[in-house]
Amino acid sequence: MATDAVPAPRTPLSRERVLRAAVELADEHGLRALTMRRLAEELGAEAMSLYYHVAKKEDVLDGIVDAVAREINEAVANISAPGWKAAVRQRILAAREVFLRHRWAPALFETRSSTSLAVLRYYDALVGLMRAGGFSYDLVHHSLHALGSRALGFNQELFDPSESGDSTPADLAGQLPNLVGMLSEIAHDDPDSTLGWCDDQEEFEFGLDLILDGLDRLLET
Known part of the structure; x- marks a missing residue:
């Protein structure tokens, strides 16, 4: 005798589930x-x-920033390296x-007007690493300004050549010969390492190491 299949119970909505779905949606689309x-x-x-769990879309955006920041904190929690520079670099x-x-x-x-507690x-922890390495609070403060968004793991783009309107590189070559010459030579062989137009891994690590080496020399003096 056949029996009717019992439908699986629906997973109830929660703020965590809504934010997790929002992250997955943004990742995919x-x-x-x-x-x-x-x-x-x-x-x-x-x-x-959804409004029982998130007040509005801005609340969702703040929530997924917090979710990514918590993921970052989990990723860096067990980093152990000799010396402040290696530890900060790995982090x-x-x-x-x-x-x-x-x-x-x-x-x-x-774009967020307030800073997530997870980001703070x-x-x-980053400040703690540098303090343990011998930095004064004043030098830590200067260091964070020098690192900028790189301290958190990404570069801020200087410009995007795709935003140059209807002009093509050939059109601009006469007006901007040096910039067009540079743009015509640089290439990104690994698109998976890119977060922005020119934010590839090699460029990111070049800038990071330049700053960390400079800070290390300052610390020695």
Whole structure:
């Protein structure tokens, strides 16, 4: 005698589940695809039901920044390296690996008007490493300004050649010969290492090492 299949119970909505789905949606389709309606569809729920767990879209955006920052803190928690420079370098590169999994996140981090507690905890530990390495608070402060967003694992883009309007490199060569000459020669062989137009791994590590080596010399004097 056949019996009717019992449907599996639906997983109830929660803030954590909504934010996890939002991260997955942004990972797969980009941040522009992240709307409350699309998020509700991904969760198999009504859009209005999301508002019991997130106040509005801005709350979702703040929440996924916090989620990525917590993922970064987990990634760097067990880093152990001899010397402050090696430890800071490993910590920053581990944070970068998280951003490479969530390529939409750097741009979103830069737009938030408030700073997530998870982000502050990341920086607090970074400051602690440098203090343990002999830095004064004043030198730590200067160091964080020098590192900029690189301290968190990504570069801020100087410019994007794709935003030059209707002009092509050939059109611009007469006006900007040096810039066009540079852009015509540089190439990115590994697109998986890129978070922005020119933010590839080699460039990121070049700048990071330049700053860390300079700070190390300052510390010695």
